[in-house]
Structures are given as C-alpha cells and as structure tokens.
Amino acid sequence: MDQPETPPPAMAELAHQHVVFDDGLALECGVVVRPLVVAYRSYGTLNAERSNAVLVCHALTGDQYVAEAHPLTGKPGWWEQVVGPGRPVDTNRYFVVCANVLGGCMGSTGPRSPRGDGGTPWGTDFPPVTVGDMVRAQKRLIEHLGIARLFAVIGGSMGGMHVLQWAAAYPDSVFAAVPVATAAHHSAQNIAFNEVGRQAIFADPDWQGGRYWASGTRPARGLAVARMAAHITYLSEQALTRKFGRRLRGHGQHASTLFGDMFEVESYLQHQGSTFVNRFDANSYLTITRAMDYFDLAAEHDGDLGSAFAGTRTRFCIISFSSDWLFPTTESRAVARALNRAAANVSFVEIASDKGHDAFLLEEPDFHRTLAGFLAGCAEHAGLQPAPRPALQPAARP
Amino acid sequence: MNDAAPIRYVAKNMRLDLRLIADMVTPGSRVLDIGCGDGTLIDHLFRTKGCDARGIEIDMAEVTHAVAHGLPVMQGDADSDLSQYPDGAFDFVILSRTLQAVERPREVLRQMLRIGTRAIVSFPNFGHWQVRSQLLWGGRMPMTPVWSRPWHETPNIHPCTIRDFFHLAAEEGYVIERWLAVAEDGQRAPWRRFPALANLFGEQALFQLRRA
Numbered sequence: 001m002d003q004p005e006t007p008p009p010a011m012a013e014l015a016h017q018h019v020v021f022d023d024g025l026a027l028e029c030g031v032v033v034r035p036l037v038v039a040y041r042s043y044g045t046l047n048a049e050r051s052n053a054v055l056v057c058h059a060l061t062g063d064q065y066v067a068e069a070h071p072l073t074g075k076p077g078w079w080e081q082v083v084g085p086g087r088p089v090d091t092n093r094y095f096v097v098c099a100n101v102l103g104g105c106m107g108s109t110g111p112r113s114p115r116g117d118g119g120t121p122w123g124t125d126f127p128p129v130t131v132g133d134m135v136r137a138q139k140r141l142i143e144h145l146g147i148a149r150l151f152a153v154i155g156g157s158m159g160g161m162h163v164l165q166w167a168a169a170y171p172d173s174v175f176a177a178v179p180v181a182t183a184a185h186h187s188a189q190n191i192a193f194n195e196v197g198r199q200a201i202f203a204d205p206d207w208q209g210g211r212y213w214a215s216g217t218r219p220a221r222g223l224a225v226a227r228m229a230a231h232i233t234y235l236s237e238q239a240l241t242r243k244f245g246r247r248l249r250g251h252g253q254h255a256s257t258l259f260g261d262m263f264e265v266e267s268y269l270q271h272q273g274s275t276f277v278n279r280f281d282a283n284s285y286l287t288i289t290r291a292m293d294y295f296d297l298a299a300e301h302d303g304d305l306g307s308a309f310a311g312t313r314t315r316f317c318i319i320s321f322s323s324d325w326l327f328p329t330t331e332s333r334a335v336a337r338a339l340n341r342a343a344a345n346v347s348f349v350e351i352a353s354d355k356g357h358d359a360f361l362l363e364e365p366d367f368h369r370t371l372a373g374f375l376a377g378c379a380e381h382a383g384l385q386p387a388p389r390p391a392l393q394p395a396a397r398p
Numbered sequence: 399m400n401d402a403a404p405i406r407y408v409a410k411n412m413r414l415d416l417r418l419i420a421d422m423v424t425p426g427s428r429v430l431d432i433g434c435g436d437g438t439l440i441d442h443l444f445r446t447k448g449c450d451a452r453g454i455e456i457d458m459a460e461v462t463h464a465v466a467h468g469l470p471v472m473q474g475d476a477d478s479d480l481s482q483y484p485d486g487a488f489d490f491v492i493l494s495r496t497l498q499a500v501e502r503p504r505e506v507l508r509q510m511l512r513i514g515t516r517a518i519v520s521f522p523n524f525g526h527w528q529v530r531s532q533l534l535w536g537g538r539m540p541m542t543p544v545w546s547r548p549w550h551e552t553p554n555i556h557p558c559t560i561r562d563f564f565h566l567a568a569e570e571g572y573v574i575e576r577w578l579a580v581a582e583d584g585q586r587a588p589w590r591r592f593p594a595l596a597n598l599f600g601e602q603a604l605f606q607l608r609r610a
Contacts, residue, residue, distance in 0.1 A: 317465065318472075336472055340482035345450070347465045348472035350458055369466040377468020 016107030031127035039107025040099040044091035057155030057162035063106040088372035102137040103287040111283035124210030131295040156180035156360035168308040176378040183331035185296040194289040197226030224273030236323035236356030306341030317374040321359040427489035433496030437464035480509035488514040525559030525597040560597040
C-alpha cells in the first residue's frame with residue numbers, strides 16, 4: 001500500500017460551514033439525533049424571488065466541496081466541470097447549494113459526531129439513517145436558507161437517489177429534477193459489492209469493533225480495500241483497458257518474485273485506496289452504504305414506482321451512461337417508465353460513453369450539453385431571468 | 399449558456415406534414431409526439447400554441463439534440479413504451495411518418511387512442527402512382543423521393559396506402575374526423591377529397607382520428 005508522503009490534516013480538526021438545528025432530526029428508525037448539524041457550501045447568488053436555487057446532491061464518497069478546492073486534499077471540486085460560472089449549472093445564473101449528507105464525515109452529523117454536547121462519538125452506535133432521512137436533513141437546510149421551492153435538484157449515483165427521493169417526498173418544492181446514473185433501488189449486485197467493502201473494514205484489526213476512534217487509530221487498510229473494490233465498479237472494462245491495459249510499472253521485466261512487478265492497474269487502485277482513507281471515515285462508509293442498500297422508492301409505495309410520483313408537476317431529466325454497469329441504463333429506463341405511468345414531464349437520455357459509472361464525474365460533452373439545455377429549457381418554463389451579461393468595463397478616465 | 403437556449407422557431411422551414419399537423423392541434427392542449435426526431439414540432443407547438451408538448455424518439459442522437467435544446471423528449475419506442483402511459487393522458491397523440499416503421503401498427507394506433515383523446519397520423523402513401531408504376535413496369539421495389547431507401551435497408555417494414563388506412567380505421571371502429579392527402583410540395587389539388595384519386599396522386603396522407 002502506498003503511504004501518504006505527508007501526514008494529512010486531521011479530519012476532525014477541519015472547520016466546515018454549517019448550520020445547527022438544536023431540535024435535531026427524528027429518523028425513520030425512531031431515534032432522534034440532536035442536535036442536527038448540516039455542513040454545506042453554496043455558489044452564486046440567490047435572487048430576490050428566491051427562485052434560482054439548485055441543490056446538488058453528492059455521491060457516496062463525495063461531499064459539499066462541489067466547485068472549489070477540497071480543504072483536505074487540495075484537489076479541485078468533484079464537479080467543477082459541471083458547476084461554476086458558464087458551466088452547465090451556471091453559478092452566474094443559479095444559486096447552487098450542496099450539503100454533506102447526514103451520516104457523512106465532512107461536518108454534517110454522522111458517526112464521528114459527539115453524542116449530545118461534548119460526548120464521545122457515536123461510532124457504530126450511530127443510528128441507521130435512510131436516504132429519506134438524508135433528504136429531510138437537506139430539506140431543513142433549504143428551508144433555513146429561506147428557499148420554498150428549488151429550481152432544480154441534481155445528483156449522480158447516490159445523489160441521484162436523493163433527487164428521486166426529493167421529487168417523491170416534496171413534489172411542490174422541486175421544479176426540475178435531474179437524477180443521473182442512478183436507480184430507484186440498489187440491485188442485489190450493488191448490495192453485494194457494498195458488502196465486500198464492509199467486510200474488508202470489519203476484517204481490519206484496527207477497526208476494533210468500530211471503536212477505532214477511542215485509540216486514535218483507523219482501519220485504513222480495510223477502508224482502502226473497500227475503496228479499491230468499489231472503484232472497480234465505477235469504471236468500465238474498456239476504460240480500464242484503455243488506461244492501463246496489461247502494462248507493468250517500472251522496467252517491465254519478468255519479476256523474480258511473485259509480486260515483484262506491479263501492473264499499472266494495481267498501482268492505480270492502491271493509490272485510490274490509500275488517498276481515500278485520508279478523507280473518509282470508516283463508520284461513515286458503513287452508514288452510507290447501508291442507507292443506499294436499503295433505499296427502495298417503489299417499496300415505499302406498494303411496489304409501484306409510478307405512484308411515488310403520482311400527480312407530480314416536476315420536470316424530470318433522467319440521464320444514464322451506456323457503459324455504466326453499476327447503475328445501468330435499464331434502471332434509468334425503469335424510472336423513466338414509472339414517470340410515464342404518472343404522466344410526468346420526463347426527458348430521458350443515455351449518453352454514449354466508455355467511461356463506466358464514473359462518466360458522470362468526467363468530461364462528457366454530450367452530458368454537459370444535455371444538462372445545460374435541459375436547465376435552460378426549464379428556466380424558460382419557470383420564468384427565470386437569463387444570466388446577467390458580464391458588466392462592461394468602465395471607460396478609462398482621461 | 400445562452401447558446402443552449404431554445405431558439406429553434408423554424409416553422410417556415412418545417413416539414414410540410416408537420417406544419418399541417420400543427421394546424422390541427424388545439425392551443426394549450428397536451429400533446430405527445432411519437433417519433434419526434436429533434437423535436438421541431440413540439441418546440442413549434444410550445445412556442446406558437448402554448449401546448450404542453452412532449453416527445454418520444456428512438457434515435458439517441460436525436461434525443462440528445464432535442465434535450466440539449468431544452469425540449470422534453472425521452473428515448474423510447476412506439477412499440478413498447480406507449481403502454482406505460484395512463485389512459486387519457488394527452489389531448490393529441492401524434493405519429494408523423496412513423497406508422498410504416500413500427501412493428502405492430504394496429505397496436506400502436508390502439509395505444510395512441512387509449513392514452514390520447516385524438517390521434518394524428520401521417521404516413522407516406524404507398525399507393526402513389528409512381529410507386530405503383532415502378533413495381534408494375536420495372537418489376538422492382540419502388541424507389542422515389544419519399545420511398546428513398548432500397549428494400550433491404552429500409553426501416554419502413556409496414557408500408558400502407560391511403561385506402562389501407564381507411565380500411566384499418568373502419569375495422570377498428572375509429573372515427574376519422576379529418577383527412578387529407580398532399581403532394582410533397584403541399585399544393586392544393588382537386589383530387590384531395592376523393593379517396594381513390596388521393597390514393598393515386600397523394601404522396602402523403604394525414605388523418606385525425608378519435609375513438610367512436
């Protein structure tokens with residue numbers, strides 16, 4: 001395993017912009033987490049009518065740092081290609097909000113949070129949260145910001161589940177919904193891969209039954225293996241072949257020992273694993289993957305996904321990617337058809353890409369054009385003013 | 399960003415049958431355009447008639463183009479996706495120049511008139527005299543400006559004539575509220591009121607149907 005060259009800043013010491021709700025949040029499981037903290041970032045300006053707000057929902061290992069350098073890793077925001085001035089989600093025009101999910105580890109209430117004031121962290125005692133709970137926490141933030149109706153809710157992967165949940169739970173608060181590379185439930189295969197990751201964490205001696213925080217350690221190897229297994233599911237076979245093939249790292253001679261030479265793909269995955277542990281908490285990983293596994297929007301509506309959206313006036317744009325085998329197009333088509341059963345206004349596009357599930361995070365011009373065009377069309381229907389033109393340079397004084 | 403704004407008002411360049419169809423649609427109505435291509439018609443219906451117009455298109459490149467221009471279009475198939483919609487979801491369901499390319503035309507028509515109050519169907523007329531004469535005198539599958547692809551390449555697996563369509567509508571008990579046949583250039587013609595002449599001289603046919 002690659003060792004990080006410099007010790008990372010401690011996750012716990014980092015301050016994140018946040019709101020505290022002292023009355024807490026009653027979860028679906030019956031537990032009340034009190035207080036509820038929601039960490040978030042925003043970009044752009046909320047207009048006077050408060051009608052231009054866009055909520056971006058992040059994926060399993062994402063966070064609220066959508067369009068700016070990450071405070072821990074220093075890397076660019078995870079969706080800087082999509083969110084920013086002149087980008088498809090144009091921050092000159094829209095007020096963009098992204099919140100760290102409930103159960104996360106970037107400032108929102110989660111397993112690393114103390115129980116009550118100054119108590120010990122929840123750890124594995126953190127109650128099982130659901131995608132519905134996560135969305136209710138986001139709703140609290142949006143209400144706190146004075147926004148009654150979001151112009152759009154956009155998200156990929158688990159973020160797409162949040163989008164679907166938003167549209168089903170708060171149809172009148174969502175003008176447009178863009179679920180990307182997602183599904184209305186986790187398949188058995190999705191659950192299976194998550195379970196491999198969880199078992200890797202459990203198998204790490206440093207996990208210590210989830211109380212690793214008490215001894216100041218963390219199950220870095222287990223979490224890294226979980227990330228490696230998951231990362232394979234984010235890529236396509238073509239993408240792996242194109243990026244790495246069977247190339248060996250180094251001189252390419254046959255090794256004299258069994259693991260003497262390393263394939264580039266191995267090196268890449270190990271790097272992904274080792275950098276991940278610096279920015280993610282193992283108990284959060286367990287909590288969030290479990291929430292995704294339990295998500296089943298149709299089951300909450302007597303098995304009919306269409307009835308989850310009955311009477312909706314939200315405009316939907318469902319987007320999938322042709323080489324995504326984690327959330328394949330068939331899942332998106334099932335959502336589109338359910339929306340048809342509800343006679344909803346739905347656009348549905350499969351973007352041709354060989355980059356696998358990760359395509360939604362990468363440079364995909366067709367995806368970006370589709371998203372920008374859909375939002376522009378919705379803005380027209382919502383009566384949003386076009387983006388202000390850049391101010392003219394004042395004439396130089398003589 | 400402004401480049402992506404939907405400014406595609408192209409009525410004067412719009413295909414003739416689309417212009418004729420647009421004239422049949424009531425302002426403010428709910429419309430589903432099956433086989434909508436790049437969405438020209440639904441854009442026109444929204445901009446000029448305030449319709450809630452949506453589209454289904456099988457070709458993904460066309461769908462991407464349409465959605466990227468802000469139009470509500472979903473990738474789908476007339477043969478398999480219409481059954482998903484609830485009864486009476488639309489006032490008009492449009493199928494322009496697509497009937498001859500679907501797998502089960504009779505079932506598609508039934509679905510159209512289940513999910514919509516009215517159906518508007520346009521199709522190229524296989525009874526046109528040029529088509530007939532090529533088959534009669536040349537003995538080969540016709541190739542005309544309307545039927546422009548060789549038999550082994552054509553997606554048009556169910557060509558029909560105007561009289562065939564009258565026959566199917568009667569069999570299914572549909573009421574033909576309006577119909578017309580037109581030459582490709584859309585000029586008015588005296589034969590357009592007589593089915594037998596229309597079937598011989600009309601290059602395209604346009605029908606508005608409702609359930610009896």
